[in-house]
Amino acid sequence: MTVTENLSRQPAERRGPLADLDTPDTLEALFGDPDDLANPVGHQAFVDADERGDFLPAGRKVLEAYGIGAEFVPRALGGRLGQADDLARVLRTVFRHDGALGLGHGAINLIASSTVWAAGGADQQRWLASVLLDNRPTAGAITELAYGDDLARTRLRATERDGDIVLDGRKEVINNVARAHAITVLARTSEEPGSRSHTLFLVDPATVPRDRLRFLPRYHTSGMRGTHLGGVEFLDCPLPVSAAIGEYGDAMETILRCFQVTKSVASGATLGLLDTMLRTVTGFGVQRRLYGRTVAELPHAEAELAGAFTDLLICDAMTTTACRALHVLPRQTSVYAAATKYLVPEIEQGAADRLAVLLGARSFLREGPHGAFQKHFRDLPVAALAHSGATVCLATIIPQLPRLARKSWFVSSAPDPALFRLGQTLPDLDFGRLQANAGPDDQVMATLLDVGQEVQSDPVLRELCERLVGELRALTVGWRGLSPRNRTPFAGPVGFELAERYAVVLAAAACLGMWWHNQDHPNPFMRDTAWLISALDRLTTRLGYDPLPGAGDAARHVFTELLTRHAEHRAFDLVGRRLF
Amino acid sequence: MTTSAPESTAQVVSSEEIRDMLLNLVASYLEQPVTDIRSDVKLLDYGLDSIFALTLCGDVEDEYGIEVKSTLAWDYPTIDAITGFLHEALSERV
Numbered sequence: 001m002t003v004t005e006n007l008s009r010q011p012a013e014r015r016g017p018l019a020d021l022d023t024p025d026t027l028e029a030l031f032g033d034p035d036d037l038a039n040p041v042g043h044q045a046f047v048d049a050d051e052r053g054d055f056l057p058a059g060r061k062v063l064e065a066y067g068i069g070a071e072f073v074p075r076a077l078g079g080r081l082g083q084a085d086d087l088a089r090v091l092r093t094v095f096r097h098d099g100a101l102g103l104g105h106g107a108i109n110l111i112a113s114s115t116v117w118a119a120g121g122a123d124q125q126r127w128l129a130s131v132l133l134d135n136r137p138t139a140g141a142i143t144e145l146a147y148g149d150d151l152a153r154t155r156l157r158a159t160e161r162d163g164d165i166v167l168d169g170r171k172e173v174i175n176n177v178a179r180a181h182a183i184t185v186l187a188r189t190s191e192e193p194g195s196r197s198h199t200l201f202l203v204d205p206a207t208v209p210r211d212r213l214r215f216l217p218r219y220h221t222s223g224m225r226g227t228h229l230g231g232v233e234f235l236d237c238p239l240p241v242s243a244a245i246g247e248y249g250d251a252m253e254t255i256l257r258c259f260q261v262t263k264s265v266a267s268g269a270t271l272g273l274l275d276t277m278l279r280t281v282t283g284f285g286v287q288r289r290l291y292g293r294t295v296a297e298l299p300h301a302e303a304e305l306a307g308a309f310t311d312l313l314i315c316d317a318m319t320t321t322a323c324r325a326l327h328v329l330p331r332q333t334s335v336y337a338a339a340t341k342y343l344v345p346e347i348e349q350g351a352a353d354r355l356a357v358l359l360g361a362r363s364f365l366r367e368g369p370h371g372a373f374q375k376h377f378r379d380l381p382v383a384a385l386a387h388s389g390a391t392v393c394l395a396t397i398i399p400q401l402p403r404l405a406r407k408s409w410f411v412s413s414a415p416d417p418a419l420f421r422l423g424q425t426l427p428d429l430d431f432g433r434l435q436a437n438a439g440p441d442d443q444v445m446a447t448l449l450d451v452g453q454e455v456q457s458d459p460v461l462r463e464l465c466e467r468l469v470g471e472l473r474a475l476t477v478g479w480r481g482l483s484p485r486n487r488t489p490f491a492g493p494v495g496f497e498l499a500e501r502y503a504v505v506l507a508a509a510a511c512l513g514m515w516w517h518n519q520d521h522p523n524p525f526m527r528d529t530a531w532l533i534s535a536l537d538r539l540t541t542r543l544g545y546d547p548l549p550g551a552g553d554a555a556r557h558v559f560t561e562l563l564t565r566h567a568e569h570r571a572f573d574l575v576g577r578r579l580f
Numbered sequence: 581m582t583t584s585a586p587e588s589t590a591q592v593v594s595s596e597e598i599r600d601m602l603l604n605l606v607a608s609y610l611e612q613p614v615t616d617i618r619s620d621v622k623l624l625d626y627g628l629d630s631i632f633a634l635t636l637c638g639d640v641e642d643e644y645g646i647e648v649k650s651t652l653a654w655d656y657p658t659i660d661a662i663t664g665f666l667h668e669a670l671s672e673r674v
Contacts, residue, residue, distance in 0.1 A: 195630040195654040399635035437634035437650040484608040487635045
């Protein structure tokens with residue numbers, strides 16, 4: 001089937017994010033031109049706030065005017081939360097301007113609220129919805145410094161005493177906790193080791209006795225210096241029994257399910273940081289003259305800029321697929337969300353590092369027209385680690401991949417095209433359908449074989465797909481041959497390496513799906529093969545292949561599109577909507 | 581290690597067979613002789629934690645061709661407990 005024939009299969013009416021690419025969306029319009037020095041929420045204002053180590057009040061006002069809280073509240077409860085990829089794009093806008101705001105007044109609300117939407121009672125849901133709809137901050141007090149992401153070792157205790165629940169213990173490195181109007185707290189409710197010994201509680205800090213709740217000093221950070229990262233200590237603090245979210249002992253399961261949502265959405269959101277870094281360096285490249293031409297006209301700079309743009313498109317394909325899979329393939333997202341949360345920050349950091357080299361000394365200047373770069377550059381690793389680091393993400397998928405190798409790869413059929421079609425509206429997010437572990441049906445990976453068959457007439461794409469299918473074959477053999485020990489917490493480095501390679505092939509499958517199923521994209525660049533070739537070339541290079549000589553032309557097309565989007569103030573993601 | 585799963589062939593499986601299968605499975609995870617594994621010891625005490633439980637659930641599903649909750653090993657923390665649950669579930673299927 002040719003691309004044109006594929007187009008005819010698409011619905012005629014454009015909806016969703018592709019409906020209008022030429023007007024900035026509501027939130028982006030409120031932020032306005034970030035380079036305007038007079039803009040109270042421009043880059044300079046955010047850099048200044050970061051220097052002061054605080055949120056920019058005008059930035060908070062923008063989010064309040066927009067009503068950001070409603071984005072986290074399910075539509076059934078009066079909010080706007082329907083589709084995970086829509087939420088990721090809204091938050092991406094915030095991250096484009098400021099990481100501290102994006103995390104502290106954005107993503108953190110999802111971490112705090114998702115467990116309540118998934119497992120909370122009707123009263124709890126109504127109350128938390130009202131808090132968020134009033135744009136009041138919330139916090140998720142899940143981690144303790146001593147155990148980090150190893151949540152099962154949580155020490156903060158909740159015990160029943162005289163008809164109350166009594167919380168005792170502390171939570172550390174919690175975003176916005178001292179300002180929160182609602183806090184979800186992970187507590188140990190049984191001394192038994194294991195995963196049935198924890199319960200989540202929803203705390204209204206305004207109603208607990210003040211002398212039983214103490215906020216810990218703020219942690220100062222290298223990036224996201226505006227975030228208020230603190231801690232909270234409960235001192236025999238009484239709560240009503242009704243504060244429990246769901247059943248006793250269910251917390252770990254609830255968290256395993258909900259964090260698939262938060263991982264997928266957060267990964268898609270942080271792309272805003274890379275968007276701004278790429279925009280800043282592209283702006284520098286087209287203005288700065290060296291050797292009688294602009295920097296951007298130098299072949300090395302051109303390749304690096306086109307590469308970073310391609311990286312961003314790869315990351316968006318992967319995060320958007322993971323987000324939409326929460327709706328279309330909820331049984332599989334335990335693997336997709338973790339693979340995404342591992343690979344996307346890796347790719348972003350690599351791209352940011354190369355952009356910093358290109359920007360030269362200006363990459364560390366904290367003032368002037370490129371000052372936003374160093375701030376976003378410091379914010380990125382903090383954003384990447386926030387919520388769950390690379391190792392824990394890989395550890396989540398390692399035990400699950402041998403089964404996919406045995407039962408699914410080269411067997412599962414391709415998913416419902418709705419998974420990839422940006423213009424197709426999906427049913428609202430249903431937390432109840434998510435599962436703690438993935439079933440043996442990796443349909444996103446099946447897209448590699450499915451769409452791979454459609455590109456046989458293009459010699460470059462055919463070669464790239466052959467490499468990727470070869471890699472999937474090697475992964476199948478690798479996982480099947482791995483000793484059972486490597487499927488446990490005692491997995492050796494070999495398991496981690498195979499998991500990393502799986503994530504790269506999965507990203508390639510997501511790119512193929514996004515390209516093939518969006519042939520109604522209003523921007524011809526997204527329908528053309530250039531970005532896809534560049535993306536697959538970069539991903540196979542990451543797997544150790546040499547760059548394909550035939551992919552060079554594609555990279556030049558990608559570079560041209562980058563310059564166009566830069567000049568037209570368009571986002572560098574799959575949608576490519578105008579920003580201001 | 582079990583690699584090929586019989587697809588939902590409903591037949592009576594004895595508790596002994598189930599227990600043996602689980603003992604062998606756990607021994608293979610730990611790379612220890614099966615004689616060193618006890619069916620009344622918590623899997624956690626062998627260091628097999630929450631994420632491992634997900635592995636076990638997949639292997640059990642593939643072995644018997646039934647769907648079990650991913651939290652199987654959380655709710656039934658020893659091989660004996662899992663055996664009891666599985667025996668009942670498999671008998672009901674027959």
